[in-house]
Amino acid sequence: xxxxxxxxxxxxxxxxxxxxxxxxxxxxxxxxxxxxxxxxxxxxxxxxxxxxxxxxxxxxxxxxxxxxxxxxxxxxxxxxxxxxxxxxxxxxxxxxxxxxxxxxxxxxxxxxxxxxxxxxxxxxxxxxxxxxxxxxxxxxxxxxxxxxxxxxxxxxxxxxxxxxxxxxxxxxxxxxxxxxxxxxxxxxxxxxxxxxxxxxxxxxxxxxxxxxxxxxxxxxxxxxxxxxxxxxxxxxxxxxxxxxxxxxxxxxxxxxxxxxxxxxxxxxxxxxxxxxxxxxxxxxxxxxxxxxxxxxxxxxxxxxxxxxxxxxxxxxxxxxxxxxxxxxxxxxxxxxxxxxxxxxxxxxxxxxxxxxxxxxxxxxxxxxxxxxxxxxxxxxxxxxxxxxxxxxxxxxxxxxxxxxxxxxxxxxxxxxxxxxxxxxxxxxxxxxxxxxxxxxxxxxxxxxxxxxxxxxxxxxxxxxxxxxxxxxxxxxxxxxxxxxxxxxxxxxxx
RNA sequence: CGGGGCGUGGCGCAGUCCGGUAGCGCACCUGCUUUGGGAGCAGGGGGCCGCAGGUUCGAAUCCUGUCACCCCGACCA
Numbered sequence: 001x002x003x004x005x006x007x008x009x010x011x012x013x014x015x016x017x018x019x020x021x022x023x024x025x026x027x028x029x030x031x032x033x034x035x036x037x038x039x040x041x042x043x044x045x046x047x048x049x050x051x052x053x054x055x056x057x058x059x060x061x062x063x064x065x066x067x068x069x070x071x072x073x074x075x076x077x078x079x080x081x082x083x084x085x086x087x088x089x090x091x092x093x094x095x096x097x098x099x100x101x102x103x104x105x106x107x108x109x110x111x112x113x114x115x116x117x118x119x120x121x122x123x124x125x126x127x128x129x130x131x132x133x134x135x136x137x138x139x140x141x142x143x144x145x146x147x148x149x150x151x152x153x154x155x156x157x158x159x160x161x162x163x164x165x166x167x168x169x170x171x172x173x174x175x176x177x178x179x180x181x182x183x184x185x186x187x188x189x190x191x192x193x194x195x196x197x198x199x200x201x202x203x204x205x206x207x208x209x210x211x212x213x214x215x216x217x218x219x220x221x222x223x224x225x226x227x228x229x230x231x232x233x234x235x236x237x238x239x240x241x242x243x244x245x246x247x248x249x250x251x252x253x254x255x256x257x258x259x260x261x262x263x264x265x266x267x268x269x270x271x272x273x274x275x276x277x278x279x280x281x282x283x284x285x286x287x288x289x290x291x292x293x294x295x296x297x298x299x300x301x302x303x304x305x306x307x308x309x310x311x312x313x314x315x316x317x318x319x320x321x322x323x324x325x326x327x328x329x330x331x332x333x334x335x336x337x338x339x340x341x342x343x344x345x346x347x348x349x350x351x352x353x354x355x356x357x358x359x360x361x362x363x364x365x366x367x368x369x370x371x372x373x374x375x376x377x378x379x380x381x382x383x384x385x386x387x388x389x390x391x392x393x394x395x396x397x398x399x400x401x402x403x404x405x406x407x408x409x410x411x412x413x414x415x416x417x418x419x420x421x422x423x424x425x426x427x428x429x430x431x432x433x434x435x436x437x438x439x440x441x442x443x444x445x446x447x448x449x450x451x452x453x454x455x456x457x458x459x460x461x462x463x464x465x466x467x468x469x470x471x472x473x474x475x476x477x478x479x480x481x482x483x484x485x486x487x488x489x490x491x492x493x494x
Numbered sequence: 495c496g497g498g499g500c501g502u503g504g505c506g507c508a509g510u511c512c513g514g515u516a517g518c519g520c521a522c523c524u525g526c527u528u529u530g531g532g533a534g535c536a537g538g539g540g541g542c543c544g545c546a547g548g549u550u551c552g553a554a555u556c557c558u559g560u561c562a563c564c565c566c567g568a569c570c571a
Contacts, residue, residue, distance in 0.1 A: 035563085090569065160569050167571060218571095240571060279571080310530050349531035367530055377530080494571070 015235040023164045036162040036169030046302035064148045072121035077129035080254035087221020088125045091158045095121040123156040131177045132255040141260045147179040165282035173277035179269040186270035190246040193274040194227040197242035206297040206410035207231045207287045208417045212465030217449045224248035230464040232417045233286035236438025238464050238491035241283050244274035294359030298402040303339045306360045308351045310367030330395040440491050444484035446477035464489045
């Protein structure tokens with residue numbers, strides 16, 4: 001391991017650089033040999049697995065089942081829904097051949113020109129088309145509905161510029177795809193799932209979010225309505241953290257998914273889709289980290305408690321580790337994951353720094369003085385506060401501390417987020433707040449795409465959402481001065 | 495696809511202008527001393543200098559070509 005871990009520069013100077021360094025140094029992920037693609041390292045993947053498990057439980061609890069659909073999608077499927085192809089065409093990886101051969105001149109391996117595919121295959125950027133092509137065979141009657149499927153998969157979007165976790169050419173996600181009998185039922189489903197996401201992000205990741213509708217301009221390609229959760233990062237930029245779409249009958253019609261209705265007629269199925277991705281890892285990192293490294297919510301930390309011995313000589317080490325093992329048994333009995341760091345090739349100070357960098361929530365240090373006194377030193381990662389406590393009842397103390405941290409990390413993020421929401425009523429103020437403070441801006445908007453785009457062109461700020469809880473309020477558009485009936489949420493974003 | 499930058503042990507870099515046969519820090523290995531906040535000393539291993547040509551007695555260095563990657567735009571969330 002490296003002393004180079006030491007220099008996490010101040011976050012204010014260059015937040016992007018700082019973020020990238022942190023992701024790499026904390027051992028979460030790194031760039032791969034493949035352009036724009038990411039290697040998720042074991043520690044990062046362990047966090048992702050915890051997220052997956054929690055989300056999967058929530059999906060099951062809301063009646064969904066997992067399934068799996070193909071990686072490749074015939075090109076023609078994309079032509080079925082005009083908006084959809086428009087939205088994804090520019091970033092698709094295309095498979096054109098199915099065989100390699102040795103180059104005739106011996107220079108290596110080349111694509112066999114005789115092995116050209118009749119129809120090109122697209123590596124899925126999202127799976128609506130292949131799934132609805134399949135649903136056509138599954139749905140004949142209203143009795144077949146609803147269909148509530150989710151798949152855990154990888155997708156590819158050939159982005160020009162990538163950033164670890166936030167935007168990679170290939171990413172891991174889940175995508176739910178449901179089919180319903182009525183418009184109302186589908187809308188209810190889409191709204192239910194955005195609430196599931198908000199629940200997960202707030203209660204597991206400790207990241208507060210604002211739920212709302214996307215504007216027509218920011219809507220998913222092929223959707224009638226898109227719901228989003230928007231989080232705020234510590235540099236004042238917003239991050240779209242999850243979306244849920246009401247797709248109307250667009251895909252039902254595009255793939256001719258008709259069913260016999262209760263009253264003897266025929267109708268097209270109503271659709272939703274919803275997804276969250278490894279981008280959530282980026283949100284987790286950028287929402288809580290400090291200059292010492294990651295701060296992980298206890299519920300998502302692969303290791304919740306690390307124990308570091310302070311010792312001279314093998315005998316002392318042996319005694320301390322024996323004590324630690326007894327404590328570990330008690331902690332594990334409470335479902336707490338524990339690691340005893342008894343490495344003898346690095347010093348304790350190095351271990352402290354390393355575990356802080358990796359965001360381990362609680363550290364227990366035991367040295368000869370503690371051993372004699374029956375105490376330990378306890379430190380919590382979020383506040384870096386240390387206290388000396390008795391070994392008696394340590395399992396209760398640590399369990400309570402982990403619970404408290406889960407709440408406290410969220411509260412801290414919430415206070416920051418709330419302090420970064422500014423109500424703005426003039427164009428001058430809008431630009432000034434955006435440049436000097438950042439964060440979310442609540443302002444009136446005249447509801448037109450022209451104004452939305454003009455604002456984006458001038459300031460790079462976009463409408464993140466029209467919050468569900470935005471109260472009715474008469475006002476004038478901050479840009480055009482035309483009448484508006486509620487405030488919408490603006491921000492610069494990732 | 496425009497504009498800029500870079501390619502040298504695992505990582506980060508110096509050396510390139512002005513050619514002389516490769517160096518520094520970290521990491522790694524061995525030993526001793528250390529251990530309550532990122533250890534010290536000593537010794538050691540590892541690089542056809544992105545690739546291909548050319549100039550030259552001699553090329554990391556000069557010339558030509560080529561391939562990567564990074565940053566800023568455009569694209570995208």
